[in-house]
Amino acid sequence: MRKKEHGLQRRAFNATRSLLRFFSSEKVEPIPTSKKSTGIKIAFIHNEKRIHADMHTGSAQINRLMAQVLAKSGVQVRHFYPKHQLSDTPIHLKGIANILFFYSMLEHKKEILKFDIIQGTTYTPLPFLAFDVPVVCHFGSTSRGFLDATPFTKKLPKTELQIYKELEKLHIIPEFDLKTFRPLEDIADIEKLIALRANTCIATSKKVLKELRDMGVPMRKIRVVHNAIEDYWFEAKREVVIQPPHLVFLGRLGNDVFTLKLKGFSRLVNFYRAFPNVPKTTICMTTNRKLKEWLRVAFPKHFMYVNLRKDLIPSALAPLFGSILFVSSRYEGFSLSLVEGMSQGLVPISFDVGVASEIIKDGENGFIVSSQKEAQERARELLENEDKRLLMASAAKQTAERFRSANIADDLISLYRSIKREYKQKKKSDNGF
Numbered sequence: 001m002r003k004k005e006h007g008l009q010r011r012a013f014n015a016t017r018s019l020l021r022f023f024s025s026e027k028v029e030p031i032p033t034s035k036k037s038t039g040i041k042i043a044f045i046h047n048e049k050r051i052h053a054d055m056h057t058g059s060a061q062i063n064r065l066m067a068q069v070l071a072k073s074g075v076q077v078r079h080f081y082p083k084h085q086l087s088d089t090p091i092h093l094k095g096i097a098n099i100l101f102f103y104s105m106l107e108h109k110k111e112i113l114k115f116d117i118i119q120g121t122t123y124t125p126l127p128f129l130a131f132d133v134p135v136v137c138h139f140g141s142t143s144r145g146f147l148d149a150t151p152f153t154k155k156l157p158k159t160e161l162q163i164y165k166e167l168e169k170l171h172i173i174p175e176f177d178l179k180t181f182r183p184l185e186d187i188a189d190i191e192k193l194i195a196l197r198a199n200t201c202i203a204t205s206k207k208v209l210k211e212l213r214d215m216g217v218p219m220r221k222i223r224v225v226h227n228a229i230e231d232y233w234f235e236a237k238r239e240v241v242i243q244p245p246h247l248v249f250l251g252r253l254g255n256d257v258f259t260l261k262l263k264g265f266s267r268l269v270n271f272y273r274a275f276p277n278v279p280k281t282t283i284c285m286t287t288n289r290k291l292k293e294w295l296r297v298a299f300p301k302h303f304m305y306v307n308l309r310k311d312l313i314p315s316a317l318a319p320l321f322g323s324i325l326f327v328s329s330r331y332e333g334f335s336l337s338l339v340e341g342m343s344q345g346l347v348p349i350s351f352d353v354g355v356a357s358e359i360i361k362d363g364e365n366g367f368i369v370s371s372q373k374e375a376q377e378r379a380r381e382l383l384e385n386e387d388k389r390l391l392m393a394s395a396a397k398q399t400a401e402r403f404r405s406a407n408i409a410d411d412l413i414s415l416y417r418s419i420k421r422e423y424k425q426k427k428k429s430d431n432g433f
Helices: 008-024 058-072 091-112 143-149 158-169 182-197 206-214 257-262 265-273 289-298 310-320 336-343 372-383 386-403 405-430
Strands: 041-045 050-052 076-080 117-121 135-139 200-203 222-224 247-252 280-285 302-306 324-327 347-351 367-369
Touching: 041 058, 041 091, 058 076, 058 405, 076 091, 091 182, 117 405, 135 182, 135 206, 143 182, 143 206, 158 257, 158 265, 200 206, 200 405, 206 222, 247 265, 247 310, 247 336, 257 265, 265 372, 280 310, 289 302, 310 336, 324 336, 324 372, 336 347, 336 386, 347 372, 347 386, 367 372, 372 386
Parallel strands: 041 076, 041 117, 117 135, 135 200, 200 222, 247 280, 247 324, 280 302, 324 347, 347 367
Antiparallel strands: none
16 A cells, blocks of 8 residues: 655654754663673662653763663663652642652562662652662752752842843743742752661762751761763764854753752853853753743854753864853752863853862863852953963863763772672671671
């Protein structure tokens, strides 16, 4: 039977949709097998959460990367995802609903308890605290950190408040503040509970370590293990013509007013507006359609990629070696975008978030700033001194080498061996040996 042919309009639609899927859909590699074995078995419990179709959150990407590199190093890894979520939950109970979501993992209890260690993102392994298998909580950030770092809109500086008024007037955001912070408060409380009771807490930066310590978690239970970035950020690229310096933003913007404030959106707008004649490149993730439309036309000389597939980003940044990466966030637990941008030779100007203070040496591979005025001054300094800017770009790229995926595998395997050894000693002691 002859296949039905579609009209020109339909064929054009299908071709466009396929192209968009190519540029936004991430390739999900299966967990590799390895001939060598460490004798360590890890059950990863987390939510394969996506911020929109086929684009995962940072925590999901890190979980996948950890699983990949651990498996290559001989660790037996398996992901476990909950599936049964409460439906039509009132907004003030969303936090509780997310917490209860992971209790559905108890249906896999027999399988999960066969592993040496159960690891999850912050509170996700909560149901398994009652059992004998060691539990590791991986804190890429904390909800308490989000809450403490994000001010009410009315308390913002006037120059920032004006931007949110502009967005509200254009119906890009429906409100100045979230109707309730109770879901985040509930999650912050449960994160504290599980951090106190888990065998080990992994902090992805010294800032997260401090947040856990402030919760009352003993230092002996906390281990700093920096995140890594995928190997393709370091792979050799085709020859490109280096462009004049751009101002660059790389990362998630979010959709609601809370996340926009958290990510420093108004800081970014003011930074871009301070340099009308300098080219700008924004590579961002958001599903707020009106925000995307506004951003595209808000600044002169502005190039924008929205929800670009992550493994294509290095090629987009390759011609921008020596450009300025602006990290506008009020809070980051680690800041993958900072390291990713530095790996491509972007010079960071960052507020003191995540690992910024651990890896940025002022005037050598970037700058840490404390105000928008200082950020603009540093940018002018770099734009007016090409030799210094290019020298710092090379130094930034060299710094990023510390975050290759093999490093996180070594750190994690060392931690797991220590946990397994202590668990065996405890069992012997409990049995009177």
